[in-house]
Amino acid sequence: MRIDALLDEVFKWGHIEVLLTTIDPAGSPNTAPMGVDRGGSREIVLRIYRETKTFRNIALGSRWLVLTLSTDAMDYYISLFGAMDYETVPGWPIPSPVTRCRYTILLARVSSIDGEDPSTVKAEVMDHSHLPSLRSCRQAYSRANVALIEALIYYTKVEALAGTSSNEVLCRLYKRLEENALLAMRLGSEQLRRAADNVINLASEQLRKAGISCRD
Numbered sequence: 418m419r420i421d422a423l424l425d426e427v428f429k430w431g432h433i434e435v436l437l438t439t440i441d442p443a444g445s446p447n448t449a450p451m452g453v454d455r456g457g458s459r460e461i462v463l464r465i466y467r468e469t470k471t472f473r474n475i476a477l478g479s480r481w482l483v484l485t486l487s488t489d490a491m492d493y494y495i496s497l498f499g500a501m502d503y504e505t506v507p508g509w510p511i512p513s514p515v516t517r518c519r520y521t522i523l524l525a526r527v528s529s530i531d532g533e534d535p536s537t538v539k540a541e542v543m544d545h546s547h548l549p550s551l552r553s554c555r556q557a558y559s560r561a562n563v564a565l566i567e568a569l570i571y572y573t574k575v576e577a578l579a580g581t582s583s584n585e586v587l588c589r590l591y592k593r594l595e596e597n598a599l600l601a602m603r604l605g606s607e608q609l610r611r612a613a614d615n616v617i618n619l620a621s622e623q624l625r626k627a628g629i630s631c632r633d
Contacts (some may be wrong), residue, residue: 420542421458427486427521428455434566436485436496437463438503439474440511446503447474448496448514450569453484459542461525464535466577472536480527481511482540485520489556490565490601492516494612497569498619506546518554519547561605568597568616575620579627587624588631594620 427433437451447470456462461484465472475482487493495501496514503512506522513522525540556562571594578587594616601613624631 418545420545423521423545424455424459424461424542427523433486434493434570436487436492436514436516437471438483438485438511438514439471439478440481441470441474441478444479446501446512446514447471448485448501450493450496450566450573451484452570456539460528461540461542463538463540465538467534467536468581469573469577472538475527475538476530479511480540481509482525482527483509483511483513484523484525484542485514485516486522487516487518487520488562489517489554490562490569490609491612493566493569494616497572498615504548504550506548509544509546513548515548516551518556519549519551522546522548559605561601561603561609564597564600565605565609565613565616568594568601568613571597572616572620575623579623579629584629584631587627587629591620591624591631 433453435451435453436448438446438448440446449471451463454462502515504515505512509524523542524544525542527538527540529539531537571590574590575587598613598617602610
């Protein structure tokens with residue numbers, strides 16, 4: 418399938434969330450949740466906080482990116498709090514994370530980075546593939562799964578902004594995180610419930626270290 422036709426499908430509903438993999442100057446990979454928009458036929462647009470490891474890797478390391486189109490909350494959770502394994506598609510300059518199921522992965526190369534914070538990073542999608550070692554999955558839509566992904570997205574914002582943003586902004590982000598995590602705990606499996614509870618605790622610790630209390 419042509420890349421532009423594939424991206425038509427991927428971005429059919431607009432903004433998406435992916436697992437974004439970058440590598441540092443030593444070649445070590447890092448994967449984190451990331452929101453992505455489409456900028457053109459093969460162009461994607463990301464907004465990345467400058468204090469994150471993802472931004473440092475792009476600014477100082479390789480300009481190559483891998484976007485994994487996972488819909489599994491535990492992939493996002495492990496990318497933040499666990500240790501991911503990696504495999505490299507033959508001919509690609511950067512490895513891809515080994516997820517729980519087989520998903521489409523996109524290879525992109527950064528074309529521009531602006532000086533704002535968060536920085537607008539533009540990249541061109543160069544190729545697409547999948548990891549053949551992974552199996553396909555039959556996973557139904559789950560509100561708990563989606564809610565945990567949302568909670569993890571808000572966790573990355575709290576982590577990036579703790580110590581630099583106002584109490585009002587951070588508490589608003591924390592409230593959204595907590596609402597989604599509590600929904601995951603109410604509707605989810607035991608695994609999702611444990612993960613959601615841990616997200617709340619870790620976000621609270623981030624705020625505590627910054628001297629912020631969001632309780633009424």
